[in-house]
Amino acid sequence: MKEVILLKYGEIALKGLNKRTFEDILIRNIRRKLDGIGEFDITKAQSTIYIEPTNEDADIDAALLAMKKVFGISVVCKALSVEKDFDTICDQAVKYLADSLSAHDTFKVETKRSDKGFPMMSMEISRRLGGIILDNYPSIKVDVHNPELTVFIEVREVAAYIYADRIAGAGGMPVGSSGKALLLLSGGIDSPVAGYMMAKRGIRLSAIHFVSPPYTSMRAQEKVERLCEKMVDYCQGIEFILIHFTDIQEQIKRHCPEELFTIILRRMMMRVACKIAQEKDLLALITGESVAQVASQTLAAIACTDDVCDRPVFRPVVGMDKNEIVDISRKIDTYDISIEPYEDCCTVFTPRHPRTNPKLSYVMNAESKFDFEPLIDEAVKNAEYKFFG
Ligand code: ATP
Ligand code: MG
Numbered sequence: 362m363k364e365v366i367l368l369k370y371g372e373i374a375l376k377g378l379n380k381r382t383f384e385d386i387l388i389r390n391i392r393r394k395l396d397g398i399g400e401f402d403i404t405k406a407q408s409t410i411y412i413e414p415t416n417e418d419a420d421i422d423a424a425l426l427a428m429k430k431v432f433g434i435s436v437v438c439k440a441l442s443v444e445k446d447f448d449t450i451c452d453q454a455v456k457y458l459a460d461s462l463s464a465h466d467t468f469k470v471e472t473k474r475s476d477k478g479f480p481m482m483s484m485e486i487s488r489r490l491g492g493i494i495l496d497n498y499p500s501i502k503v504d505v506h507n508p509e510l511t512v513f514i515e516v517r518e519v520a521a522y523i524y525a526d527r528i529a530g531a532g533g534m535p536v537g538s539s540g541k542a543l544l545l546l547s548g549g550i551d552s553p554v555a556g557y558m559m560a561k562r563g564i565r566l567s568a569i570h571f572v573s574p575p576y577t578s579m580r581a582q583e584k585v586e587r588l589c590e591k592m593v594d595y596c597q598g599i600e601f602i603l604i605h606f607t608d609i610q611e612q613i614k615r616h617c618p619e620e621l622f623t624i625i626l627r628r629m630m631m632r633v634a635c636k637i638a639q640e641k642d643l644l645a646l647i648t649g650e651s652v653a654q655v656a657s658q659t660l661a662a663i664a665c666t667d668d669v670c671d672r673p674v675f676r677p678v679v680g681m682d683k684n685e686i687v688d689i690s691r692k693i694d695t696y697d698i699s700i701e702p703y704e705d706c707c708t709v710f711t712p713r714h715p716r717t718n719p720k721l722s723y724v725m726n727a728e729s730k731f732d733f734e735p736l737i738d739e740a741v742k743n744a745e746y747k748f749f750g
Contacts, residue, residue, distance in 0.1 A: 362443050362444070363413065363414070363441070363442055364421055364439060364440070364441055364442070365411055365412060365413045365440055365441075365522070366421065366424060366425055366428060366438070367411060367412075367437075367522060368431075368437055368438075368530065369408065369409055369434065369436035369437075369530070370384075370408045370409075370410075370433065370434065371433060371435035371532050371533065371534075372433075372534060373387065373408075373433055373535070387538075388403055388405065390431055390433070390536055390537065391403060391410065391412070391431055393597065393598075393750075394427045394428070394431060395412070398423045399414060399423075399424070400415045400416050400418075401414055401424065402415050406517065407517075410434075412424060421439065422439075425439055429531060430531055430595045432531050432532065432534060432535055432560065432595065433531075433534055433535035434530035434531060435530045435532055436528065436530055437529075437530045438513075438524045438526060438527050438528065439524060440522040440524035441457045441522065441523045443520060443522075445476065445479060445516060445520060447480075447481060447486065447489075449521075450486070450490070450516075451489070451490050454490060454493075454494070454512060455493060457523055458512060458525050461510055462497075462501055463498065465509040465510040466500070466502065467501065467502050467507075467508045467509045468491075468502075468503065468504070468508045468511065469487075469503060469504060469508040469512070470487040470490050470491045470494070470511075470512045470513075470514060471487060471511055471512070471513050471514070472487045472513075472516065473513075473516070474486070474515075474516040475517050475518070476516050476517055483516075486516070491503055494512070511527075512525050513525065531595060533560075534561070534563030535563055536563060536565055536596060537565045537597065538563040539562055539563030540563075540565070540644050541564065541567065541642070541644065542567070543566075543569055543641070543643040543646050544556040544566050544568045544646075544648075545569055545634055545647065545648045546569065546588065547585070548581055548588065548699065548703055548705055549649065549699055549705065550683075550686060550687060550695075550696065550699040551649030551650070551651060551686055552647075552649030553592055553649075553690060553693070553695040553699060554649060554690050554693070554695070555647050555648060555678050557592065557595055558677035559647050559677055560595060560597070561595070564645075564647075565596075565597065566592075566599050567641060567643055568602065569603075569604060569634050569637060570582070570585045571633075571706045572603060572604070572606060572607075572706060573606045573607040573706040573709050574605070574607060575607075576607065576706070576710075577703075577706050580703055581703035582603065584698060584703050586601065587698050588698050588699065589601050591693070592693070592695065592749075593749050593750055594693070598749065598750025599748070599750060600641075600746065600747075600748055601748065602637060602746055603745040603746075604637075604740050604741075604743075604744055606630075606633075606740060608736050608740075609626075609737070610709060612733065613625050613629070613710070614710050615731075616731040617728065617730065617731075619712045619714075620716045621712075621723075621727050622711070622715070623657045624665055624666070624715070624719050624724055625724065625727065625728055626706075627666045627707075628665065628668070628669045628728070629733060629737065631646070631666055631667075631670050632737050633741055635670055635671050635672060636737065637741060637744060638672060639671070640741070644673075645675055646670065646672060646673070646674045647674070647675045647676070647677070648674060648676050649678055649686075650663065650676045651676070651680070651682075651686065652680065656715035657707075659717045661717070661720075662717065662718075662719055663676075668721055
């Protein structure tokens with residue numbers, strides 16, 4: 362008899378012949394998370410993953426918290442694993458769930474019996490255990506339609522499991538099951554959320570960050586690295602790529618019209634990002650842009666930016682209001698870091714009157730006054746790599 366964690370699959374359960382591949386990636390991600398917490402056995406059966414501590418030191422509550430942040434899991438439960446004997450199940454359920462049973466007014470019992478050799482049917486287990494609970498907790502009543510508390514009993518091959526709390530998991534698909542993409546990560550609120558949203562769909566992230574010292578400080582760069590560390594909770598390991606952008610920004614300032622500084626800067630960022638993505642075999646770019654948020658995020662500006670890209674650019678927060686993005690950033694705990702007031706290279710040499718409706722031909726013509734290609738190659742060559750995970 363011991364406490365274990367049960368994890369229920371999300372969308373993976375709907376997969377066909379390739380389900381196994383997704384399961385393997387999910388279990389690998391779970392194992393990585395648990396490695397830092399303690400020693401656990403991980404097994405799977407019928408769209409459920411079982412996590413059992415293998416020694417006293419393994420902290421099951423820390424493991425439960427970590428599992429809530431693993432994509433690919435829809436439900437997380439802490440359960441008591443007991444011998445498959447009806448009397449034992451009842452005795453233990455009454456004791457193990459004492460706090461919950463005392464704190465609620467109505468309940469029902471729901472039993473799943475995947476071990477068809479077990480001598481009682483699910484309905485009978487539920488009915489008889491329900492009676493025993495009523496005997497032990499006179500103030501609680503049965504409500505099969507809308508109970509405050511549901512007592513779950515699962516009778517499986519190896520043991521029976523008792524639990525009452527089904528916690529929502531992170532949902533989505535296991536990180537690494539949908540390939541790899543390159544997140545343009547600023548220190549702001551939006552891009553960490555954008556990365557989280559794509560990681561949720563199974564994408565493994567690399568994160569590229571542009572700095573322009575001395576216009577941007579070391580503290581701004583460290584802030585972004587702390588964001589990466591935080592994002593690792595959900596996104597698994599993140600390769601971090603730092604790009605020095607000062608030369609490019611200074612040449613934009615010297616050669617291009619002020620009203621186009623930002624749009625040209627963004628095109629340069631994309632050109633560098635695409636080259637890095639090409640080298641590292643990252644199939645898409647991800648940004649935290651949202652239509653109409655700032656001048657460089659009008660439809661015309663986004664079209665000008667995309668013009669230099671040789672691969673898809675995902676903008677998962679494109680249709681969200683700022684407050685909706687903030688809600689997610691609080692949930693994933695990046696908000697407090699994001700609002701620290703450090704400069705970003707996008708705020709260096711900001712035009713007083715940026716073009717909100719730039720014409721591509723006008724932008725291309727302005728850009729052609731200087732050959733940026735060697736500087737772009739130089740920036741790519743001098744990229745610095747780190748790993749967070
Ligand atoms: P965020 O809150 O993510 O900083 P934002 O609304 O401030 O976004 P911009 O500063 O215009 O918007 O940047 C738009 C997007 O460009 C960001 O979401 C991010 O993907 C990318 N970006 C901006 N600055 C940088 C940077 N220094 N390094 C890498 N990517 C950046
Ligand atoms: Mg920003």
